[in-house]
Amino acid sequence: MKEFTVDGRTVTLKDLANELGIHPSTVSRILHSGSDVARGAASVATAERVRELARKRGYSPNPQAAGLRTRRTRLTGVIVPRLSDLVLAVMYEGIDEAAAELGYSTFVMNSRDDPEEQRRKTDTMLARRVDGLIIGDAHLDGSHLRELTARKVPFVLMNRRVPGYPSATCDDVLGGQLAADHLWSNGHRNVAVIAGEPYASTAVDRTAGFVDRWQSLGGKISQEAVVWSRFDTAGGRVAAETILAGRNHYPTAIFAVNDFAAIGCMGALRSHGLTVGRDVAVVGFNDTSVASELPIPLSSVRSPMLKIGRTAMQLLKRVLDGEPVEPVLLQPTLCVRESSA
Amino acid sequence: MKEFTVDGRTVTLKDLANELGIHPSTVSRILHSGSDVARGAASVATAERVRELARKRGYSPNPQAAGLRTRRTRLTGVIVPRLSDLVLAVMYEGIDEAAAELGYSTFVMNSRDDPEEQRRKTDTMLARRVDGLIIGDAHLDGSHLRELTARKVPFVLMNRRVPGYPSATCDDVLGGQLAADHLWSNGHRNVAVIAGEPYASTAVDRTAGFVDRWQSLGGKISQEAVVWSRFDTAGGRVAAETILAGRNHYPTAIFAVNDFAAIGCMGALRSHGLTVGRDVAVVGFNDTSVASELPIPLSSVRSPMLKIGRTAMQLLKRVLDGEPVEPVLLQPTLCVRESSA
DNA sequence: AACCCCAACCCAATCGATTGGGTAAGGGAC
C-alpha cells in the first residue's frame, strides 16, 4: 500500500528518519538487514520502532534512487520472437514467477526473429539499465550473442540453445526420439517431418533427434520428407501441402516440431480428404493447452515450458551473482492422443 | 550502442561535458531540445559538437537518474489475467508497439483474474514507480478500480470495460449482434451461448448483444441456453457438455464468446458424434490466428486486438498528459467460415 | 555615455537511497 506524506509526496527514508529523530542512514541500514540488525547499526528497540513506522507509513523504497547509487536495477529484459506464441507466453509466465520470487521485475519485447529488431530491442533494454537479459530468440549462427558477450552483458538463453552459452531448454533431441519411437512402434514406416526454422535449435534438435532415431531403428527417411517451415499454423499448413504434393504416396505419419504447425498440418490433411489419426498420424511438440482440446486431440511431446522459464530466470540470477552456470536440459514426455493412436 | 569510458563505466553527461569543456547542464539542455536549441541554451555550433560527441561516445541517458529528478519513469504497468491467453498476448503486442513509439517501456504481470493478485501486482508495479497502469483484467464490480482512483493512480482499462472509467475495448455488444444476425439469417432458430465469466464485460456484452438481437429478431432463447464458462478450451468443452446434456434436442448453433471456448466446444460436439458446420454451427469471438487454420475453420467475430492494445497505450498517454479521455469502442467484423457456413 | 538586452553559458541544489568512515558514551580489563 503506497502512502503519502501530508504534502502529497510518497514516503521517503528521510521522512521516516525525521519522524523518529534519527539519521536516514540508520533507517536504511535497519531496513536492509533482514530481521536481525546488521553490523550493530542500531539497537533492537530502535530497529523495531523503525520497522513499525515503515509499515505504518507504507514506506516503499524508491528503486530509481537505490539503483542510481548501487548500479543495480533488479530489472531483467526478456526477448522473445513473439509473445503471442503460446509457447513463449507460458515460458514468460515461468520467468515472471521466478523473477517475483527473486525480487526482480522484467521487461518483455518481441523481436519477430529479425536480427535487426533483436539488436534494437537489446539496446532499448540496456538503455533501461537492465541487470541482465534472457534471450528467447537465439539464432544458431550466434553473431548477436558474440556481440553481447563482447559488451559484457550478462545473459542466458531460453527455449533455444546455442553451444557455448548458458541456456535453459527442453531436451529437444530426446523429444524427437520419443516421437520417432512412438510412430515406429505403431507400425509407421513412411513418415515426414515438418521441421520448423533451420536457425532455431528447437527445430534442428527435434528434427535431428527424430531422424537419427528413425534411421537407427532401421527406417528410411528421404531429404524431401523433411520440410522446413514457419512455426505457426499457416506455416504448418504450407509445409503439409508440400509434403502431400511432392510424393506419389502419402506418408502415414507426420511429426511436426511444434503444435501450431501440427494444427495447420491437420487442416491441410483434412482439405485433402484425409482423416487425422486414421489415414495419417500426426504428432506435435510442446503439448500446449489446445492440443488436448482439439476436435481430434493431438499427440504431442510435452515440454516443461513453465519450468524452462523459471529455470532461465534462476540461471540468470546465478550469472548475475557471478556463479558459474552450465546449460540445463529439461526432460520432455510423450502424450499420446487420438491423432496418432 | 552502449559505450564505455576508459575506466569501464558507461558514458555520463558529465563525461561529455568534461571532454568539451562545458557544463553538464548545458549538455543536458542541448540534448533535450530536439534539434532546435531550446531557450538559447547554447550556440548552434556548440549544440552540434555536443550532439556529435554524444553520438560518437554512444551516450545514453540514465533513466534512473532522470526519473529520480523528474519524478517520471516513463514506465507503465500492464496487468492481464494471463499472458498465455492469446487475446491478451496480441493486445500486449499492440501496447508494446505504441509504448515504444511514445518512449515508454512496459511491465506485464498476470493476475489470473484473482482480486488478491490484482492488488499485489498493482502494488508491485507502483513500488517500481510506474507512471500509470493499463488494466486488462477489470471486473465489473470495480472495487479495485475505486481504490486506484482513490490513490490517484493514472490508469486506463483495456479489453474489458467498466462504466465510468476510460477504456479501449471492442464494441462487444455489436459483436454479439453480428453473430446473432449471421446465425438467424442462416436459418437457425434453436441456439445456445457459451457466455464466459460473468464478471467480465467482454462476456456480458457479447452475450447481451447476441441475446437482445436474437429476441428482437423474433427468436426465443431460454435461460438454460446461456451457459457461463471459463474462457479457455477446457471451459468451452465443459459448457458444451452442459448444453448437450441439458436438452432433449440439440441446438443447431452455438455462439461462444471466445475462440478458445469455441474450440473446446467443437471438441465436445465431435465427441457426441456431431459434425461441426453440418449438424451444429459454431461461431467464436476474436478471430485469433488459429481460428482460420483449424481442421474445420472457425467462424469468428474479429476484434481488432492489436489496435485495442495500441489504443489503450495511447489513451494512457493522454491521461498522463492530463488530457480528458473517453472510452473508445473499436469495431468488430464477422468472418464466416466452414464452421457455420 | 549610460542603459538595456540577449546570447551563451555556468552554478548549485535537488531527487532518494547507500555506504565508508567517523564519534560519543558506556563498560570491562588490568
Add this chain to the structure above:
DNA sequence: GTCCCTTACCCAATCGATTGGGTTGGGGTT
C-alpha cells in the same frame, strides 16, 4: 585511573540528470 572495545548512532559524499537562477561580454539604443 587509563586504555581499549563495543554499541549505537551520525555525517557527508555519491550515483547522473534536471532546472531555477545567475553571470559575462558584446551589441544596439537613445
